[in-house]
Amino acid sequence: MSATFLGMPGNFPKNSARAVQDSQLRYNLRKATHTIRGKRASVVGELPDWQELRAAGKAIKDETLRHLDRYLVQLEETVTAAGGHVHWARDAAEANRIVAGLVKATGEREVVKVKSMATQEIGLNEALAAEGITAYETDLAELIVQLGDDFPSHILVPAIHRNRAEIREIFLDRMDDAPPGLTDEPAALAEAARVHLRERFLRSKVAVSGANFMVAETGTLVVLESEGNGRMCLTLPETLISVVGIEKVLPTWRDLEVFLQLLPRSSTGERMNPYTSTWTGSAEGQDFHLVLLDNGRTDVLADEVGRQALRCIRCSACLNVCPVYERAGGHAYGSVYPGPIGAILTPQLRGMGSELDASLPYASSLCGACYDVCPVAIDIPEVLVDLRAKAPHGAAERAGMRVAGWVLNDQARLAAAQRAAGRLRRLVPRRLPGPLSAWTDTRDLPGIPEESFRDWWEREG
């Protein structure tokens, strides 16, 4: 059972300082992120209208969010008309209660799961376990994480921090039917997972999924995947329960023409992912339940700057280009949403009450690479800066800023301060003493000129 991130101690600087000491982790991450970066760049470069698709994707999401109430009501109508059942959940606890109730009503005690960020966010597996229901992850990477009693560290590839040798060890230790002669060839590891899950797929009566998109106009849900475990879960069980964030709705069927181009190329760097399934209500006689999840999303929506984070389609392109993520890894963010998007989404969804969440807006060098690759043009640096202003600041920092404001707001005070600094410049140490050393531990103190530009201009001009 993979552990939950909720209530994780520490803060980003401490977590990342520990992570960068792990040379195996840094090697695995560097190799993986550079591979996928190259693939993404090449398939995005193939499309002459990428920027036009990106502009359309951004606008469709913004328009949806502007009228989210209307589209959700429409979705409820279309899903219900097609034989599905719609449930609403204000928070994680309510969503977990609904899902557990639905599973119990079937009389089953096991569910198979398709990889889903929303169900990880609400800690569904743990909540089901508390009710005596076992949830089996079926995505290969999720299986690796679950068997290894580990945390996911990437949105798309949750086991990106593990290399093939480590995965082999986990399978041999924890998978009861792993072949004894298992090698660390990726094909052999994939085959072991296929055999391990095959019977479970054919036997399971209930599946739990998320969705990449929901179409209000038609009531259609869409799941993109690679392995076929998604198709197994979505197709074979008699009951399907999908837990989906309210921001995943799209107004029209036609809108998929944009997102089915943006998402695969941005996430796995392929022209198209191997499998995409779409279904509308009760497909082929299946009992279908949709749980619409808020869990903090309406708080994000209320923030004029931060609400753009709800455009996110969870492609993870921003993780793969981020210099901070590449070095720190996903666990340092202490959330199912790591990387640049996590640094703006987690503090907004959970608030900045914990030390960890308040440190996330600083988990960035503001280089802007994330904004450049984002398929829905989320200006992540803009939101980071806005969140930094809103984050709690210490008394000393607030006092320092008040003094700085007092000096900088008045010409005469600034000139006096500059002259004083110029005269005392030889006395200023290269590293500041006491608590101020936190600043100079990682930065050089800028050199103070003998004479300020203003004074020079007065004299020479």
Added chain:
Amino acid sequence: MSRSAREDILARIRRAVDGAPEVEIPRRYRVTAEADDLVGLFAERVGDYRAIVHVVPEAEVPARIAAIVGGRRMVVPDGLPAGWTPPDAPGAGPADPYTADGVVTGCAVAIAETGTIVLDTGPGQGSRAQTLVPDYHLCVVRADQIVAGVPEAVSRLDPARPLTWISGPSATSDIELNRVEGVHGPRTLEVLIATP
């Protein structure tokens, strides 16, 4: 309880977006793509996913299917054109997907740019389980079913039907981001493109 959650969430949304600006959607991307040779492009792109591809004149499709299928026990979905049904080899004929060696189908639409086949469970395409459980999938694509890009495919498809978009065999990139073909879906995808 569920009812009040619904009203709570809708009320919170209305408060959150109150006064937010309206948004225009610019659709300046390509809705019809240019391609001189749709069959050639589709064949190349499907091949890039390491699927097996043949381009065959329509009249030769039955003989080619028979040759490809050989003695395999294939699932034959309802409505498959008579000529596409593999001939009576030992054990051939309609089979249970759970014990069959493979499945032979047609498709609803194919996309050249992305090398994608879309099944909509219509005649000759089988149920979703029939095209998922067997380890081998032979799919016949008529040249007139191939469109250039994703937007043309979306406009041709019926959202009321369950759709499966297939781009190559089942694959994973979960181990060091290396693509490995063959996890839970059919490990071999063979595509026969029938030209007039």
